[in-house]
Amino acid sequence: MKFVNEYRDPETVKKWAQAIADITTQPWTIMEVCGGQTHSIIKHGLDQLLPENINLVHGPGCPVCVTPIAYIDKALAIAQQDNVIFCSFGDMLRVPGSQDDLLSLKSQGADIRIIYSPLEALNLAEDNPSKQIVFFAVGFETTAPTCALAIYQAKQRALTNFYMLVCHVRVPPVMQALLDAPDNTVQGFLGAGHVCSIMGYHEYHAISEQYKTPIAITGFEPVDILQGIYQCIQQLEAETYRVDNQFKRVVTEQGNVTAQQLMQQVYIIVDRQWRGMGNIVDSGLALSPEYDAWNAEKYFSVADIQPDEPKACRSGEILKGLIKPVQCPEFNTTCTPEHPLGATMVSSEGACAAYYRYRRYQND
Amino acid sequence: MTEIKLNCPVPLHYERIVMAHGGGGRLMQQLLDDVVQPIFNNPILAQKNDSAVLPINSANIAFTTDSYVVKPLFFPGGDIGKLAVCGTLNDLAMSGAKPLYLTCSLILEEGFAIKDLRRLLTSMQATASAAGVSIVTGDTKVVEHGKADGLYINTAGVGILETKQAINAQAIRPDDVILINSDLGRHGLAVMLERDGFDFKSNIQSDCADVSGLVNDLLQANIAIHCLRDLTRGGLASTLIELATSAQVHMEIAHIDLPIHDDVQSLCEILGFDPLYIANEGCFALIVPEDNVEQALQIMRNHPLGKQANRIGTVKQTAEQGMLTLKTEFGISRVLDLLSGEQLPRIC
Structure with missing residues (x-):
């Protein structure tokens, strides 16, 4: 596999791990923003190749993990209505709401379907004119454009039985929120490569300069991640604070302008609750009023569902990088993938799930 | 350094069957260990092998069953008929047995095309013949439209162990x-x-x-x-x-x-x-x-x-x-x- 195998080459990995060790003179704490990076680090054991004084903390970049419980409850409320086909990305199904999850609801007869692309939901709407098709649009700037395209096409095709429950989130505001927090420990970021493939990285220069925090836009393979860490440490050691682009084979400064324009047409920027992290200003995307006719929250009148987050789950601290999953007393005791207290334990990109799956029997 | 200790298995969380109970993972293991095993409780079942090995007279007979619900019925490299024969033959082989006879139970959905049924049964027969086994008994049930994905197949098989070594x-x-x-x-x-x-x-x-x-x-x-x-x-x-x-x-x-x-x-x-x-x-x-x-x-x-x-x-x-x-x-x-x-x- 081109563009994968060369980034997993054991010799190259060893070379970069050694290069990191060679330039590191003091302890540094670096956060990988994206859950895909977290899984790659834990799955390949990359943290174990680093000098002991490099601390990797796991960030909030897992769309499933940060979707607030209110939106899971809204999804459940819509999915159990008669005549609804509720469509979702696969890994949202196991995320617990206040009472239930979508997988349980499906077992009780609700028509809940796993789809891979939001455009499949449009086809379902055309094929089932007597049903109401609802798509659960979650995710960062990575998934937002395809969901935007779905709603844009729904309007073009004048579909009257297609709706979206939109809970998109944006990366730059949450990075700023983390850096603003008084208990922040993060000194450098591995920026989320896929998000930047859409958005570019022009938004990040201001963050890097204002907070004196280097950011390396980083890919997801072992060599990518080690190169990103190297770039961050190189800057930290030299006391420079800029945005480096490790993921040049995918990411450009301006990103995918067509996708950005589509997003601007369909969405507006709003404040958004994050699971375990509270309200973050300008951190969400919602459907613009022009698309009210396709807005599931309005059509199914679920906007008022606002439950409290479960108290025992410390995913907020995990998503902020303040604790690691194994430091949570609920981890692998009352909280397991079969009985999760929070989404970080169920999502395929969740930090708790990564530790449960790959590290449960080991010391850390 | 935080020591992570193993704990007792988590209790069954779901009050109803979810798809993951059939997924071959932890939930399926829990279902078998907590619901099925305690009720059928016997030492042969407890061995959890692909086939039960039964000492009958002086022979060791391997006995197994499996149901096939794959969707779609025809897929690249095979179909549900071939799968239903191979799966059961393989379960017998995994205990070291030489497969001898198979059964075939069909659960057919109202409206299923006879032409497709014939094609699938022919595929079963071809696979069984190639392995030198016969499909010797079976059952047919029909359920209402919408109650099955075209058809489901259950096969059971018996074989004989010619080896003395315990393979488990x-x-x-x-x-x-x-x-x-x-x-x-x-x-x-x-x-x-x-x-x-x-x-x-x-x-x-x-x-x-x-x-x-x-x-x-x-x-x-x-x-x-x-x-x-x-x-x-x-x-x-x-x-x-x-x-x-x-x-x-x-x-x-x-x-x-x-x-x-x-x-x-x-x-x-x-x-x-x-x-x-x-x-x-x-x-x-x-x-x-x-x-x-x-x-x-x-x-x-x-x-x-x-x-x-x-x-x-x-x-x-x-x-x-x-x-x-x-x-x-x-x-x-x-x-x-x-x-x-x-x-x-x-x-x-």
Whole structure:
């Protein structure tokens, strides 16, 4: 596999791990923003190749993990209505709401379907004119454009039985929120490569300069991640604070302008609750009023569902990088993938799930 | 350094059956251990082997059953009929038995085309004939339209053990070697790609095949087989975890030794799947002592279904909890654990 195998080459990995060790003179704490990076680090054991004084903390970049419980409850409320086909990305199904999850609801007869692309939901709407098709649009700037395209096409095709429950989130505001927090420990970021493939990285220069925090836009393979860490440490050691682009084979400064324009047409920027992290200003995307006719929250009148987050789950601290999953007393005791207290334990990109799956029997 | 301690198994969380209870992962194990086993409670069932081995008169008879509900009914590399015969033949072969007779129970949905039924039964017969077994009894039921996906098939099979060696998890010993006959992950992906909504073009074919002939070659050569297990639901990882747990050993497999086709690996990258957890239907693990490895590999590689046979790992030592680890390409060892249920495609 081109563009994968060369980034997993054991010799190259060893070379970069050694290069990191060679330039590191003091302890540094670096956060990988994206859950895909977290899984790659834990799955390949990359943290174990680093000098002991490099601390990797796991960030909030897992769309499933940060979707607030209110939106899971809204999804459940819509999915159990008669005549609804509720469509979702696969890994949202196991995320617990206040009472239930979508997988349980499906077992009780609700028509809940796993789809891979939001455009499949449009086809379902055309094929089932007597049903109401609802798509659960979650995710960062990575998934937002395809969901935007779905709603844009729904309007073009004048579909009257297609709706979206939109809970998109944006990366730059949450990075700023983390850096603003008084208990922040993060000194450098591995920026989320896929998000930047859409958005570019022009938004990040201001963050890097204002907070004196280097950011390396980083890919997801072992060599990518080690190169990103190297770039961050190189800057930290030299006391420079800029945005480096490790993921040049995918990411450009301006990103995918067509996708950005589509997003601007369909969405507006709003404040958004994050699971375990509270309200973050300008951190969400919602459907613009022009698309009210396709807005599931309005059509199914679920906007008022606002439950409290479960108290025992410390995913907020995990998503902020303040604790690691194994430091949570609920981890692998009352909280397991079969009985999760929070989404970080169920999502395929969740930090708790990564530790449960790959590290449960080991010391850390 | 925080020590992570293992705890008692979590109680069944779900009050109703969810799809993950059939996914070959932790929830399925819980269902079997907490609901099925305590009720049927008997020592033969408790062995958890692919076939029950029954001492009848002076013979050892292997007996097994399996139901087939695959959707779609026809997929690249096979169909539900071929699968229903191969699956049961393989379950018999995994206990070291020579398959003799099969049954066939059909649950047909009102409206199902006789033409398709004929095609599937012909496929069953062709597969059975090639293996030298007959389908000797069966049953037919019809359910209302919408109650089944066209048809479901149950097959049961009996076979006879001609070997005296006990082939099961309890025979696994430290320093044994783990071999597999074929590359991983093709069946699960081939079927998934044919389902609605997956608009990927690919050449991936199911590995659906009857491996009883290959197993027979190994038995005839007097290979000291300690254990055999087909890598069906839950794939290689789930199967070896179950074996390691039953045998109370620590097994380690090496990533670089696992045969995985490039097409399978690429699709797994796109969907966020781990090929180690994807179902196979013509792939099995063979556990033998070190001094039998070369001969076993030679026999396997001489058979059409064993061209890619490879040594993939070892049984390291006894371990009360049972454990499977994977040595990554960077020389780091990590735990492979049962998934809750089936893998779900990721968001991004």
